[in-house]
Amino acid sequence: MSGRGQVQFRDIVKMHGDFAALKDVSFEIKPGEFFALLGPSGSGKSTTLRILAGLDAPTSGRVFIDGKDVTSTDARDRDIAMVFQSYALYPHMTVAENISFPLEMANMPKAEISAAVKDAARKVRIDHLLDRKPGQLSGGQQQRCALARAIVRKARLFLLDEPLSNLDAKLRLETRAELKKLQRSLDVTAVYVTHDQEEAMTLADRMAVFMAGEIQQVGTPAEVFARPNSIEIAGFIGNPPMNLVPARYSNGDVIIAGHRFKTIMQASGERDVVAGIRPGALRVAPSGLSARVELVEDLGDTAVLDLDCAGTLIRVRVSDENVPREGDTISITARAQDIHLFDPTTGKRL
Amino acid sequence: MTGKRLRVFALLAISLVFLLAWAFPVLWSVLNSLKTDRDALAYPPKLIFTPTWEAYHDVLFGSASILPNLVSSMVISVGTTVVTMLMAIPAAYALARLRFRGKKFAGFYVLATQMLPPVGIIIPYFLVLRNIGWIDTYQGIILIYLSFSLPFAIWLLVSYFEDIPFEMEEAAYLDGASRLRTLWRIIIPQVRGGIAVTVVFVFLNAWNEFLFAVVLSGNTVRPVTVAMFNFVSVEQTLWAKLAAVSVLAMLPVVVLGVVAQKHIVKGLTVGAVKGGGRR
Numbered sequence: 001m002s003g004r005g006q007v008q009f010r011d012i013v014k015m016h017g018d019f020a021a022l023k024d025v026s027f028e029i030k031p032g033e034f035f036a037l038l039g040p041s042g043s044g045k046s047t048t049l050r051i052l053a054g055l056d057a058p059t060s061g062r063v064f065i066d067g068k069d070v071t072s073t074d075a076r077d078r079d080i081a082m083v084f085q086s087y088a089l090y091p092h093m094t095v096a097e098n099i100s101f102p103l104e105m106a107n108m109p110k111a112e113i114s115a116a117v118k119d120a121a122r123k124v125r126i127d128h129l130l131d132r133k134p135g136q137l138s139g140g141q142q143q144r145c146a147l148a149r150a151i152v153r154k155a156r157l158f159l160l161d162e163p164l165s166n167l168d169a170k171l172r173l174e175t176r177a178e179l180k181k182l183q184r185s186l187d188v189t190a191v192y193v194t195h196d197q198e199e200a201m202t203l204a205d206r207m208a209v210f211m212a213g214e215i216q217q218v219g220t221p222a223e224v225f226a227r228p229n230s231i232e233i234a235g236f237i238g239n240p241p242m243n244l245v246p247a248r249y250s251n252g253d254v255i256i257a258g259h260r261f262k263t264i265m266q267a268s269g270e271r272d273v274v275a276g277i278r279p280g281a282l283r284v285a286p287s288g289l290s291a292r293v294e295l296v297e298d299l300g301d302t303a304v305l306d307l308d309c310a311g312t313l314i315r316v317r318v319s320d321e322n323v324p325r326e327g328d329t330i331s332i333t334a335r336a337q338d339i340h341l342f343d344p345t346t347g348k349r350l
Numbered sequence: 351m352t353g354k355r356l357r358v359f360a361l362l363a364i365s366l367v368f369l370l371a372w373a374f375p376v377l378w379s380v381l382n383s384l385k386t387d388r389d390a391l392a393y394p395p396k397l398i399f400t401p402t403w404e405a406y407h408d409v410l411f412g413s414a415s416i417l418p419n420l421v422s423s424m425v426i427s428v429g430t431t432v433v434t435m436l437m438a439i440p441a442a443y444a445l446a447r448l449r450f451r452g453k454k455f456a457g458f459y460v461l462a463t464q465m466l467p468p469v470g471i472i473i474p475y476f477l478v479l480r481n482i483g484w485i486d487t488y489q490g491i492i493l494i495y496l497s498f499s500l501p502f503a504i505w506l507l508v509s510y511f512e513d514i515p516f517e518m519e520e521a522a523y524l525d526g527a528s529r530l531r532t533l534w535r536i537i538i539p540q541v542r543g544g545i546a547v548t549v550v551f552v553f554l555n556a557w558n559e560f561l562f563a564v565v566l567s568g569n570t571v572r573p574v575t576v577a578m579f580n581f582v583s584v585e586q587t588l589w590a591k592l593a594a595v596s597v598l599a600m601l602p603v604v605v606l607g608v609v610a611q612k613h614i615v616k617g618l619t620v621g622a623v624k625g626g627g628r629r
């Protein structure tokens with residue numbers, strides 16, 4: 001783990017007129033971490049990244065990098081490299097000139113620059129394109145050029161704003177894997193903005209989940225997946241998303257569509273809840289909640305079933321060979337630890 | 351298919367008509383400039399004659415040489431262009447980046463200066479220059495030309511600057527560039543075409559200007575557009591010499607046009623393709 005690139009956001013608020021793009025955001029990033037800012041579009045991820053980069057100033061709150069308050073430090077003095085969603089390559093310069101620009105600005109000697117440029121280009125496999133202009137590159141190559149420009153200078157923080165969103169699906173998967181390896185090999189702290197939960201889940205060491213200008217949960221992907229803090233996060237993370245159905249809690253059990261499921265809760269009494277069960281956590285069983293198969297989506301190795309349980313839609317992922325057919329009536333069960341309960345009014349986990 | 355060809359043909363025909371209409375006076379001047387004054391006066395006009403450089407020799411090296419006037423024109427035009435660009439580039443950049451309430455109005459102001467009838471403001475301009483003692487000086491003429499060329503140049507340049515995404519500048523800041531270096535290394539190179547177009551327009555406007563020059567200049571400063579009239583007098587008009595001066599005055603225009611042609615065409619079409627860059 002490198003010792004540089006520790007970040008701390010303390011009570012950051014960003015107002016645009018009356019509109020709060022960020023409402024009291026606090027989090028910490030550890031040196032060497034791959035940290036994702038995940039959330040739906042408009043939730044304040046880019047705003048957070050731009051405040052970290054120094055491109056925007058927070059309305060209130062402080063930003064610390066490596067323990068130093070940088071809230072009023074100029075962007076160019078923060079030693080931060082960034083890959084923009086649009087790549088923001090300099091169209092009048094060749095790939096080599098683009099990559100060398102940050103080194104030139106740092107007054108690095110010419111001879112060292114050309115070696116560093118070649119090295120960075122090789123790392124992202126565009127060393128054969130150094131003489132081209134950005135306009136002569138494919139989307140994927142442009143993206144790599146932007147990456148090379150960011151990694152060529154050994155900045156202490158490496159920011160990426162939806163860097164894969166302009167690539168086609170196949171290229172996105174390939175680049176995603178490479179990006180992770182690159183970050184590991186460079187041993188830098190990376191802050192990665194995405195609205196794609198799968199990207200965040202696969203790339204991040206830890207992530208902060210944004211909803212409407214607030215961080216609702218911070219944790220490793222596994223933690224957030226296993227214990228989502230709120231209905232919103234539960235519905236946002238995982239594909240297909242978690243089933244969230246109105247239900248009634250009763251002395252340790254939860255009643256969903258007339259069927260009683262065991263939970264790990266022990267509180268006595270009764271109340272209305274929202275019950276969440278991941279499609280993959282539901283099993284087809286000889287007995288349980290009875291359901292009619294409305295639709296079968298065959299994904300090859302698995303299938304997703306849309307079930308009608310007394311008027312409630314529930315989705316189940318099955319990997320068995322004997323996938324039920326549309327129109328069949330089946331029974332489903334779930335283990336107590338796979339049932340999440342949320343407060344229907346606050347949306348918070350119970 | 352045939353419809354398309356017909357359209358191309360029609361376009362070519364129309365272009366030819368325009369070309370002839372514009373080329374005729376130019377060709378006429380060139381022909382006359384190669385005649386003697388006597389041939390130039392002949393009626394019906396002579397198309398067959400012995401060409402001579404006499405007129406050129408006289409207007410360049412004779413007693414009423416226009417060489418100083420060509421120099422005068424050059425100083426005024428280059429001076430106006432340089433000062434205009436030095437001020438217009440940062441101004442246009444700022445206008446393109448800033449959001450302020452008067453932005454729409456600023457656009458209107460620019461157009462208004464282009465629409466004002468020059469005769470309407472020539473007397474106030476004259477009085478202003480006389481009061482500060484700048485009549486018949488280079489700085490006086492250039493100052494007056496600036497009042498037209500500057501708004502025009504800014505207006506033309508703004509659309510080019512607006513085409514550059516702000517993110518590109520932010521990328522440069524994060525790469526460690528200062529604002530000035532970003533402007534110089536990242537922004538200016540991308541608006542080169544627009545700058546070339548603007549330089550050409552500003553230079554030509556200054557070079558061709560007559561009305562203000564005739565009123566506000568005098569003996570020290572006397573651009574070629576004004577000096578030309580030495581060859582027109584009550585008794586006679588020296589047509590061949592007048593034509594020779596015209597051709598000489600047109601030369602820089604033609605040269606500039608040829609040199610900058612690529613940029614002008616590109617600059618204009620880039621604006622057009624990007625959906626009316628000339629907001």
Ligand SMILES: Nc1ncnc2c1ncn2[C@@H]1O[C@H](COP(=O)(O)OP(=O)(O)O)[C@@H](O)[C@H]1O
Nearest residue numbers: 016019021039040041042043044045046047048
């Ligand atoms: N300059 C601005 N003026 C007004 N609202 C803005 C501005 N910039 C961002 N916003 C708003 O702030 C919210 C958060 O934006 P952003 O951080 O870009 O979201 P995202 O999570 O999609 O990156 C959005 O609702 C956006 O409309």
Ligand SMILES: [Mg+2]
Nearest residue numbers: 042045046047
């Ligand atoms: Mg964004």
